[in-house]
Amino acid sequence: MTKEKKRDPLSPFDATDRELIALLKRDARAPISVLAEVLKLSRGTVQNRLDKLFASGALLGFSVRVRDDFDPNSVRAVMMIEVAGKSTSQVILRLRRIPELEKIHTTNGGWDLVAEICAANLQEFDRVLRDVREIEGVLNSETSILLSTV
Known part of the structure; x- marks a missing residue:
């Protein structure tokens, strides 16, 4: 049927x-x-x-x-990214090479991209932030750590 x-x-x-x-x-x-x-x-x-x-x-x-609290040492965050001019495609290609960026979204408003981050610990989280900010074409970023799910 x-x-x-x-x-x-x-x-x-x-x-x-x-x-x-x-x-x-x-x-x-x-x-x-x-x-x-x-x-x-x-x-x-x-x-x-x-x-x-x-x-x-x-x-x-x-x-x-996996539940968000499965690994209490992991650091979850959302990063808003501003991209220079028409370099969005190149920036996205570079961002996709960073495994801690679980998802990357295009968006409207003041930011061009939003990335969901999951790092094993604060040290790895710090490295991810540095790696993203060093990508040619990334002008600015703002990151918010996700503390708890309600």
């Missing part, structure tokens, strides 16, 4: 694909049979959609999520 949903003309994926991804974000270990039951689709259809999502690059893989 299949269920068709409207497709957004601007996206190669339909509402069912987005719902499948949302389910996997909540539980990446969910069996295909459970996903099929929730989506009211056959197991084969769910598997085909997963294959399509992987082939397209929309799904990159599965990962482990």
Whole structure:
């Protein structure tokens, strides 16, 4: 049994694909049979959609999520970055080489980029800040350490 949903003309994926991804974000270990039951689709259809999502690059893989307090010595922070002129692409390429930068976002407003940092300790955190600030094209940055999640 299949269920068709409207497709957004601007996206190669339909509402069912987005719902499948949302389910996997909540539980990446969910069996295909459970996903099929929730989506009211056959197991084969769910598997085909997963294959399509992987082939397209929309799904990159599965990962482990760890509580923020799992490693009490780690330092988590958000860094806002101002970039010179049209050097954003080059700066992003350099930022991606820093493994402690878990995510990098473009943004609007006073800052050009926002980076999520997770360093093993304060010494590594300090090194990451230095590494980012030494990248050619980075004009300014402001970093806020995340103290607790509420």
